[in-house]
Amino acid sequence: MTLLAQPRWPGAVGRSLGSVALVLVLWHLMALSVAGSYMLAGPVAVGQYLAENHVLIGRALWVTVQNAGWGFLAGNLAAIVLALIVALVPQSRMLVSAVALVVFCLPLVATGPVLRVLYGPGPGPQITLAALSVYFTTFIPLLVGLRAAPGNWFDMIRLYGRGTWSAFVHVRIMAAMPYLMAGLQVAAPAAFLGAMVGEFTGAERGLGVLTLRAMRGLDVEATWAIALVAASVSMLAYGAIGLLADRISPARPEILLATGTTPPRGPLALRALRGLTLVLATGAVLVGLWWLAMEVFALSRFFAKRPDDIWRYLVTAANAEAHRATLWAASQATLVQVVPGYLAGLGFGAGLALLLALAPVLAGAVLPLAIALRSVPIVATAPLIVLALGRGPVGTITIVAVMTFFPALVACIHGLRQAPGQALDLMRLYATNPLARLWHAQLPAMLPAFFAAARLSVPAAILAVTVAEWLATGRGLGALMAMTASTSDYNLLWSAILVVACGSALGYGLVGLVERAVLARVAPEQLRR
Amino acid sequence: MAETMNAPGPEIVCENLAKRFGHGPTLVEAVAPLSLRFAAGRMTALVGPSGCGKSTLLRMVAGLDSPSDGTILLGGATPEALQREGAMAMAFQDASLLPWRSVRGNIALARKLARLPADPQAVARMIDRVGLAGFEDARPAELSGGMRQRVAIARCLVTNPRVLLLDEPFGAVDELTRARLNAELPPLWQATGTTCLMVTHSVPEAVALADRVVVLSSRPAQVAGDIAIPAEARSDKAARLALVEQVSAALAQGWDEAGSAERLAAQ
Numbered sequence: 001m002t003l004l005a006q007p008r009w010p011g012a013v014g015r016s017l018g019s020v021a022l023v024l025v026l027w028h029l030m031a032l033s034v035a036g037s038y039m040l041a042g043p044v045a046v047g048q049y050l051a052e053n054h055v056l057i058g059r060a061l062w063v064t065v066q067n068a069g070w071g072f073l074a075g076n077l078a079a080i081v082l083a084l085i086v087a088l089v090p091q092s093r094m095l096v097s098a099v100a101l102v103v104f105c106l107p108l109v110a111t112g113p114v115l116r117v118l119y120g121p122g123p124g125p126q127i128t129l130a131a132l133s134v135y136f137t138t139f140i141p142l143l144v145g146l147r148a149a150p151g152n153w154f155d156m157i158r159l160y161g162r163g164t165w166s167a168f169v170h171v172r173i174m175a176a177m178p179y180l181m182a183g184l185q186v187a188a189p190a191a192f193l194g195a196m197v198g199e200f201t202g203a204e205r206g207l208g209v210l211t212l213r214a215m216r217g218l219d220v221e222a223t224w225a226i227a228l229v230a231a232s233v234s235m236l237a238y239g240a241i242g243l244l245a246d247r248i249s250p251a252r253p254e255i256l257l258a259t260g261t262t263p264p265r266g267p268l269a270l271r272a273l274r275g276l277t278l279v280l281a282t283g284a285v286l287v288g289l290w291w292l293a294m295e296v297f298a299l300s301r302f303f304a305k306r307p308d309d310i311w312r313y314l315v316t317a318a319n320a321e322a323h324r325a326t327l328w329a330a331s332q333a334t335l336v337q338v339v340p341g342y343l344a345g346l347g348f349g350a351g352l353a354l355l356l357a358l359a360p361v362l363a364g365a366v367l368p369l370a371i372a373l374r375s376v377p378i379v380a381t382a383p384l385i386v387l388a389l390g391r392g393p394v395g396t397i398t399i400v401a402v403m404t405f406f407p408a409l410v411a412c413i414h415g416l417r418q419a420p421g422q423a424l425d426l427m428r429l430y431a432t433n434p435l436a437r438l439w440h441a442q443l444p445a446m447l448p449a450f451f452a453a454a455r456l457s458v459p460a461a462i463l464a465v466t467v468a469e470w471l472a473t474g475r476g477l478g479a480l481m482a483m484t485a486s487t488s489d490y491n492l493l494w495s496a497i498l499v500v501a502c503g504s505a506l507g508y509g510l511v512g513l514v515e516r517a518v519l520a521r522v523a524p525e526q527l528r529r
Numbered sequence: 530m531a532e533t534m535n536a537p538g539p540e541i542v543c544e545n546l547a548k549r550f551g552h553g554p555t556l557v558e559a560v561a562p563l564s565l566r567f568a569a570g571r572m573t574a575l576v577g578p579s580g581c582g583k584s585t586l587l588r589m590v591a592g593l594d595s596p597s598d599g600t601i602l603l604g605g606a607t608p609e610a611l612q613r614e615g616a617m618a619m620a621f622q623d624a625s626l627l628p629w630r631s632v633r634g635n636i637a638l639a640r641k642l643a644r645l646p647a648d649p650q651a652v653a654r655m656i657d658r659v660g661l662a663g664f665e666d667a668r669p670a671e672l673s674g675g676m677r678q679r680v681a682i683a684r685c686l687v688t689n690p691r692v693l694l695l696d697e698p699f700g701a702v703d704e705l706t707r708a709r710l711n712a713e714l715p716p717l718w719q720a721t722g723t724t725c726l727m728v729t730h731s732v733p734e735a736v737a738l739a740d741r742v743v744v745l746s747s748r749p750a751q752v753a754g755d756i757a758i759p760a761e762a763r764s765d766k767a768a769r770l771a772l773v774e775q776v777s778a779a780l781a782q783g784w785d786e787a788g789s790a791e792r793l794a795a796q
Contacts, residue, residue: 158593160688162642174629
């Protein structure tokens with residue numbers, strides 16, 4: 001500990017303790033006001049539950065932490081390998097990203113049961129799901145980080161007659177370090193979430209198992225206690241990685257958020273053709289991987305459906321039309337909940353960030369809280385929201401909105417801080433009113449961060465809605481997948497997985513198109529490199 | 530102090546050198562066909578209006594940009610061949626230090642990249658000679674702009690380059706610091722026989738440091754003046770001022786204001 005850092009400690013600790021105390025008091029008051037309604041367990045009741053069941057909870061927590069940890073390692077390793085492939089073979093960027101995206105969009109709710117059948121009762125599915133839920137959020141920032149270095153650094157490498165490899169070792173890897181750390185930080189709670197969803201699918205031990213049991217038994221204290229434990233552990237992991245990041249890479253290069261490297265050039269027809277080629281190539285690679293995975297492990301055709309099974313089921317079979325109708329109805333039910341929730345979450349997140357930009361003092365107080373809440377695994381809070389808002393559409397939409405709200409808020413606050421200081425000074429010099437400052441300088445600075453959050457929120461929103469449908473409402477694709485998994489209707493299950501993955505990837509792509517169009521106007525420098 | 534010396538710097542010969550960017554309506558002719566020779570072991574300064582293509586010329590000599598037409602030979606070898614020998618060094622306008630490496634680490638990296646054996650003593654000596662003893666472990670973020678440029682120069686010199694390229698290395702520091710750096714750093718390479726090419730905005734700097742000043746015109750760059758700076762002028766203030774006048778006049782002549790305004794409007 002250096003002398004310089006010391007004086008900050010008492011203040012920071014005091015403030016943290018203060019906010020914790022404030023949250024506890026508010027929580028207690030809320031619990032008092034709704035006492036007896038089976039919605040909210042107060043801090044006293046939760047504390048009591050934890051004290052009485054600390055052995056049980058402790059054991060379950062240890063199991064979940066282990067699963068999440070292995071998944072965290074495997075997923076991030078995969079992300080690093082993918083990013084290195086793209087960095088060394090830049091031509092592969094679009095294809096690798098697209099394939100990675102679709103795999104990331106596989107609905108955990110459905111892949112969980114399938115993996116359960118494949119792996120049996122062990123920790124395999126939990127670890128795989130944890131890995132699946134982290135690799136993309138590390139891959140994307142790492143991809144950006146590997147190209148986020150000033151051109152002069154590369155000129156220097158070339159000047160000494162060195163090539164791609166030296167640039168890689170001496171510049172790119174180190175320049176990407178802060179981005180990797182940011183990715184790892186977000187990955188910590190995501191891994192926890194993935195492990196818990198894996199445990200929902202019929203594990204024998206773990207916090208997910210306890211959550212499911214508590215929800216079925218309407219055990220409000222237990223539900224809240226487990227959510228609290230899951231949230232605290234996630235926040236701790238998030239904070240610990242943040243501290244580590246400050247240690248490892250104190251020097252932060254400029255922040256880039258957009259993933260696009262080369263802006264699309266040439267006539268529209270050519271661009272459309274290139275897009276179509278990419279979609280077809282991605283589809284071909286995915287179908288190939290899918291088929292290969294099934295054949296290499298010689299998985300039974302009964303539950304491990306091949307691409308041609310699904311083609312038959314959805315297109316050539318006698319009652320294919322009925323199958324498609326079932327899927328379409330479920331998709332519609334899901335869409336009407338996920339779209340409003342997604343937009344509301346983004347809108348409120350960005351809106352609150354803008355409001356806070358007008359009152360910077362408040363922003364300083366809200367940001368730590370928002371970062372803390374962002375690290376809470378949504379699955380842990382979903383049961384609470386269901387308890388509070390019921391099993392109707394309001395509850396589901398709220399879960400989706402909460403899932404997208406915090407990432408949007410945090411990203412937008414960070415984005416607003418990127419507004420160039422000299423531009424703001426110039427406006428102050430002319431006594432421009434705060435709204436005009438917001439519009440002309442701060443909003444354009446916020447948009448790249450906003451869109452980065454919006455893109456990654458698409459799969460997150462789909463995850464949230466399918467989990468909510470599965471656990472609570474009994475409608476839509478989430479419920480369909482849960483039901484078909486338990487009735488062994490694997491053709492329909494795989495079809496639903498296909499629909500959800502393609503739908504998410506499509507949504508991600510659409511947001512990306514909007515992002516390009518908007519950033520090309522307000523922040524072309526983000527798209528340049 | 531017995532430094533291992535490389536072979537002396539080569540003569541740099543540019544024949545019909547031209548550089549164009551873009552194509553069709555967006556074509557920009559940065560450097561018009563240009564033939565220039567820079568004497569071995571001497572220091573030549575390139576001055577010219579902003580955006581005239583002098584940095585592009587320097588980057589082509591460095592082998593970082595390839596010419597659209599013409600050839601560059603350094604002692605008969607291509608820039609790429611000199612790069613592979615580790616015989617080239619370049620300082621940029623911003624020091625371009627790697628922020629995660631210390632002063633020592635940044636300087637040592639150049640030897641590593643140039644495939645020279647690690648030599649902690651040579652690195653320490655170089656840090657001492659640029660006046661940064663005591664800052665070996667500092668990170669670039671902890672240094673002032675002038676100190677960062679000293680590190681950048683040390684990084685250039687620690688490999689004993691045969692060709693030293695300076696792209697406005699002191700352009701981003703204040704006038705007082707610039708004067709100090711101009712007084713302290715050039716002697717480090719002046720006696721080594723290195724061929725040195727420097728791009729600068731400052732006419733007094735060019736006259737004070739170089740053996741010869743080549744004045745380039747507005748884009749596309751062409752030679753608007755070629756003025757030798759006799760060694761006596763270094764100690765003769767009146768002669769130096771006359772030379773500054775002469776270079777400035779050539780600069781003004783080559784500065785096609787109407788053309789520049791037109792280009793600005795087109796941008």
